[in-house]
Amino acid sequence: MEKDYEKLRQYFSEKAVEPVYQLIVNHKVQLVITRQRRTKLGDYRPGLNGNYPRISLNYNLNPYSFLLTFLHELAHHLVWIKYRNRVSPHGTEWKAALKNLQKPFLSTDFFPMDILEQLQPENAPLYAAASADTNLARILRKYDPKNNSILLETIPENTLFCLADGRRFQKLGRRRKNYICRSLDNNRNYIFNPLAEVYLSD
Template sequence: MDKVAVLSKYLPAEAAPVIAKWIDYFKCEFKISRNRNTKFGDFRPPQKGHHHRISVNYDLNPYAFLVTSVHEFAHLLTWDQHKGRVKPHGQEWKNNFKRMMGPFFEKGVFPADLHHVILRYLENPAASSCSDMDLFRALKKYDKASGAATVESLPLNTLFMLKDGRTFRKENLRRKRYTCLEVDTGRIYLFSPLAEVFPVSSH
């Protein structure tokens, strides 16, 4: 099947030919993966007869899918250059990430609001787009409506539920995370402001 056509279902259409070209050039096994709560994407170097392997979660919005793909391809290029002798998210990876984002800025792939946030992020990219709150918020704006809300968007004392059915009450902000009380157990948990949860109606 045509790589560009498949990738266009997940990426901005003008970005798909570039990613398809990289897959061929680097002889990379590129997998569109199920949702993983702990990560958006993954890179594995060649081993046991496999080529480079990259996987990206299927349910990311097109811009998050693209940023994640470039993040992983920057790992691949850094591995090719240094064979694992440098830190995974060290300066070598940061330089490659910035360089590999270039074609997408030239093509005007990103909307203006996202363009500016990504440029700021690339001044010193973090190990994950999740760990940069400004970038994560900007990318989240382009998610499809799901009925979910972020913890930071809920008023204090709001009840909310996780996908596993557990119910919590939002309490106070402690440094960068919110303390939330698990209703059934009385235990306190810390939640990222951008954690996706489902508000519980009080009616």
């Protein structure tokens, strides 16, 4: 448990660590940090077959997205406990649950002003789609760590690089519009789009 607490420090803002930890303990959910998924920031799985209910969050969210996505998924958990799948995923019940969960966090202790504004009740209907093209999403992106990625097509052949999830490759030759790259993990070749965002290994 102490280890979990320490882990939270890596991802959440200083002041959020304690209340987030309490929520995890009180609601008996398991928090898992995963690699980046392009289609979602996090997800929730009910605890079926004796497993803990599980909330997963992408590792590379900024601290504010971490907190908002965590609360978003925790609201799914509360709705599941009460209604199972009898109500719609982002329906009235979920919105009410989220509002309650967010309430104690709506201060400058936890969020900068520009994010807080987006969380005011009049903007709340937009919040459900935090990963979509909303003002909130746009503002959150401002707080993402500087992205040092470069495009695969701009690096010389034979260069070693890695992907956001840490897998390492070597850029080989071209095949039609794409590049062949060899995985350093399993030695197999993969086809890459020239516009793939990669990171240079150091």
